[in-house]
Amino acid sequence: MSGASTLPQGTGLGEVWDAPVASAPLDATVSVPGSKSLTNRYLVLAALAAEPVTVRGGLRSRDSDLMMSALRALGIGIDDSTDEWLVTPAAVRGGAHVDCGLAGTVMRFVPPMVLLADSPVSFDGDEGARVRPMGPLLDALRLLGATVDDDGRGTLPFTVTPPAEVPDVVEVDSSSSSQFVTGLLLTAPRLPQGLTIRHTGATLPSLPHIDMTCETLREAGIVVDQPDERTWVVHPGDLRLGDVRVEPDLSNAGPFMAAALVAGGTVRIPGWPATTTQPGAYYPELLTRMGATCTLEGDVMTVTGTGTLRGIDADLSPAGEITPTIAALCALAEGPSRLTGIGHLRGHETDRLAAIATEVSRLGGDCTADADSLTFGGLPAGVSAADALGGAVMETYHDHRMATFAAIIGLAVPGVSVLNVGTTAKTMPDFPALWRGMLDG
Numbered sequence: 001m002s003g004a005s006t007l008p009q010g011t012g013l014g015e016v017w018d019a020p021v022a023s024a025p026l027d028a029t030v031s032v033p034g035s036k037s038l039t040n041r042y043l044v045l046a047a048l049a050a051e052p053v054t055v056r057g058g059l060r061s062r063d064s065d066l067m068m069s070a071l072r073a074l075g076i077g078i079d080d081s082t083d084e085w086l087v088t089p090a091a092v093r094g095g096a097h098v099d100c101g102l103a104g105t106v107m108r109f110v111p112p113m114v115l116l117a118d119s120p121v122s123f124d125g126d127e128g129a130r131v132r133p134m135g136p137l138l139d140a141l142r143l144l145g146a147t148v149d150d151d152g153r154g155t156l157p158f159t160v161t162p163p164a165e166v167p168d169v170v171e172v173d174s175s176s177s178s179q180f181v182t183g184l185l186l187t188a189p190r191l192p193q194g195l196t197i198r199h200t201g202a203t204l205p206s207l208p209h210i211d212m213t214c215e216t217l218r219e220a221g222i223v224v225d226q227p228d229e230r231t232w233v234v235h236p237g238d239l240r241l242g243d244v245r246v247e248p249d250l251s252n253a254g255p256f257m258a259a260a261l262v263a264g265g266t267v268r269i270p271g272w273p274a275t276t277t278q279p280g281a282y283y284p285e286l287l288t289r290m291g292a293t294c295t296l297e298g299d300v301m302t303v304t305g306t307g308t309l310r311g312i313d314a315d316l317s318p319a320g321e322i323t324p325t326i327a328a329l330c331a332l333a334e335g336p337s338r339l340t341g342i343g344h345l346r347g348h349e350t351d352r353l354a355a356i357a358t359e360v361s362r363l364g365g366d367c368t369a370d371a372d373s374l375t376f377g378g379l380p381a382g383v384s385a386a387d388a389l390g391g392a393v394m395e396t397y398h399d400h401r402m403a404t405f406a407a408i409i410g411l412a413v414p415g416v417s418v419l420n421v422g423t424t425a426k427t428m429p430d431f432p433a434l435w436r437g438m439l440d441g
């Protein structure tokens with residue numbers, strides 16, 4: 001069933017990947033590459049550090065390549081010719097252009113660095129990046145004295161001109177992305193008086209990702225206080241990271257863990273950290289509620305499934321990034337499911353709520369999206385996914401997680417093909433080979 005085929009030229013549909021069907025229970029160990037979120041935080045902190053930093057286990061992917069190119073454009077030295085990357089910090093240089101691609105981490109973490117630069121920096125990205133939320137961060141940079149020229153759109157493209165002086169307090173509405181707070185936090189210790197950041201919005205998604213930022217700052221020797229749940233106080237100081245090692249990407253481990261539930265059998269993920277701020281830490285609890293057994297022995301997370309899945313009701317606001325994987329399981333589960341707290345996913349790589357509802361419907365399943373949630377009808381009791389759903393060519397919307405979403409469903413539903421599976425290069429360029437390897441044991 002598997003293998004890549006190419007549609008005739010002129011269809012405009014690009015490469016199609018036939019998702020493999022699982023024909024037997026799994027017995028696989030899958031080593032996933034490094035965390036995108038940690039890689040791109042460490043790269044920024046290393047760029048702003050007081051001494052060179054070695055990054056081990058960094059993710060090689062489109063998002064980390066874009067971050068490295070952005071930092072090099074700002075004058076930072078990065079040698080990634082071996083697997084131990086050496087980052088040599090330097091004064092932040094302006095007069096540059098930064099391509100953000102579709103990377104939220106690049107478009108939200110790099111603009112605050114321009115507060116330290118000597119001249120303007122312009123930013124742009126993919127067509128899909130030009131509709132992702134940026135306005136609140138650009139407003140925060142204006143409050144900090146920068147001039148931001150975005151033609152009033154509140155999106156890419158824009159140019160940031162550094163201020164002469166920077167105040168020590170800023171407000172930002174981070175309800176559409178936690179990355180606005182993170183971007184400000186990362187540059188904060190290098191501002192003359194540090195920075196107090198106050199979130200003004202009604203909700204705040206992806207809190208573990210903000211905790212991750214605070215943890216990495218503390219690892220670099222920076223004092224970060226949190227007097228209440230919407231305020232962060234970053235003290236000024238020299239960043240010293242020394243050698244850092246990047247944890248495996250637990251969000252990207254998710255589709256492989258999910259495969260054990262769909263196909264039955266066991267999938268092991270080595271390198272699972274004892275403690276972590278990654279949102280993938282939510283998988284064991286969620287997968288257990290859906291019918292799996294998850295055990296951590298040493299640093300190996302073992303997930304065992306039966307091939308039968310239970311629907312789930314879950315608030316995913318702290319871990320929005322793992323929604324597409326949980327959603328694929330909900331589409332294959334017996335009985336209804338509801339995923340809430342995920343309205344901000346409409347501003348991710350694509351409008352993920354609309355994309356998931358459209359793709360489940362394309363297979364003949366029942367999924368509806370509203371402002372903040374997804375509701376799944378699920379499969380009737382005793383009816384297999386192969387009988388209830390039908391294969392289709394699934395769209396991925398330039399979204400790596402919609403490609404892995406389709407692959408999970410394809411394990412149980414014959415005839416699923418995935419358009420532009422290469423979009424997984426955003427965070428996991430080897431996805432098709434790792435997936436095949438998992439099935440082959």
Ligand SMILES: O=C(O)C1=C[C@@H](OP(=O)(O)O)[C@@H](O)[C@H](O)C1
Nearest residue numbers: 037177178179205206209320321
């Ligand atoms: O800071 C980070 O590394 C991330 C934060 C989250 O962003 P949002 O808060 O915009 O969801 C997450 O979804 C994204 O994949 C990575």
Ligand SMILES: C=C(OP(=O)(O)O)C(=O)O
Nearest residue numbers: 102103104105321348349
């Ligand atoms: C939302 C995501 O990415 P980004 O860092 O581009 O926001 C994601 O990886 O699921």
